[in-house]
Amino acid sequence: MLQPFSYDYMLTALWVSTLIGAVCGLLSGFITLKGWSLMGDALSHAVVPGVALAYLAGLPFALGAFTSGLLAAAAMSFVKLKTPVREDAVIGVVFTAFFACGILLISLFPAQLDLKSIIFGNILAIAPGDVLQLVAISAVCVAVLALQWRDLLLFSFDPNQARALGLPVRRLHLTLLFLLSATTVAALQAVGAILVVAMLITPGATAYLLTDRFGRMLLLGSALGAITAFAGAYASYFLDGATGGCIVVLQTAGFFLAFVFGPKHGLLAARRANRRLCLVRPSLEP
């Protein structure tokens, strides 16, 4: 059972996954409240051409990913502004186009680019330079969140009230978008483009089912992200390296446990409360 801990690459994979899980879990509270799941999914696909180009040009992958993610976000807001098409359709059109560009690049240069590691992540073979980039990204995200979390919270929860209170809504929107892109880039290494969105919403959604206090929800989401990422990376040692799959399976299982057994908002708790209500007021339909 302790065998994974005797390999350097496993130790690196374990602590890096845990770090990424914690940072994504922290942000996931905001994303869940804001209703930006589709945005997270879109950005995680949209960074692929940037990653491919960065690897081809020998640049840091984070730079390419980040540029491409921001370009996609800019394209989405431009198209949304100029057309009457619904926002979700605009997001769908833009991110699939970016993703297709990435796949095209990978299919044109199969020798230099590894499709599998971009799509599914490859944390077990992460390069030291990439670890450095991830740590830097995580540090920046945590710092920004630590400084701005109250404003971002109000903005995520109720943008109108945030505007009414005189908060710089436009800047908060961009900050959150920036944080989302940055964590997407980080999570890409751990679980790959397709499953990034799980890291960015599932821990937050789970925490949302378990507590009513926002501060607690953030910490809980972060803890859940860290624990599941650690356990998933550990399990993937025995499962031929499907790290992303393992992490996300664990996160989803956590969500279902909270959904069914949550003390206050769980399915069983709601049933119990319903029954009590019927006992108190027998005239009500169950």
Place this chain on the structure above:
Amino acid sequence: MNATTLLEPFRHDFMLQAFAAGGLVAAVCAVLSCYLVLRGWSLMGDAVSHAVLPGIVIAYIAGLPLGLGAFASGLLCATGTGWIKRHTRVKEDTVMGVVFTGLFAVGLVLHVRTPSELHLDHILFGNLLGIEPGQLRQTAILSTIVLVVVLTLRRTLLLAAFDPSHARALGFPLRTLDTLLLALLALAIVASIQAVGIVLVIAMLVTPGATAFLLVRRFDAMLAVAAGGAVASTFLGVYVSFFADASTAACIVLVQALGFVAALCLAPRGGLLRRPRQTASSPA
């Protein structure tokens, strides 16, 4: 480049099959995309297409037809999302994200655990050029079913997609219609897996409808423009990928995306390169 070179793709059987399968799938997805774009269900195509993976792997292990497994798990994702949504306070898009990534991850882990001949690449990105006659037949049958049902019920489905509350007020069984649309969506995705794969089918389920929405005002015209445009861009994409030696699915999606950009610039009303006669009106 002379005419012989340009006609080269049409002299290979596998290319002709690719044109046929790609065109069919493009038409079906385009017709559905009109409804999804109006209904605001673009994420639904994304979710269902990812969610078919565990079904495919489990069907493979159990020796069942892969299409059946794919359909079942795609539908499970769509209905499961709806059910969970009704029993929790978490937002619908978040629930959908949690469910489809969870299903996809289960599929991934199962796939790694099962030594199999299933090529993950082919499920994810399609293998249009290597499509076999049996698969072509399956694609043709499924596409025909979806097309016939959608075109027969197009008015009813339109009302349900365009104005759900009005449809409910008129006494339409909205829940049944939604489930029907989801089942058709899952069928279309099953039919498309071989052609473009589950990742890029999302584009075929959004882009043609969005493009047509920019170009025309009447729904029947929107259906025709979406289907025609999608089939044309699929032909062009397959044709280009033959010469570029690049991913067929990516080429198809990029040609469709270019079509959207062209519509964005040149649309008769509100196109970016047109002189503004009036400000772009809100969705009619």
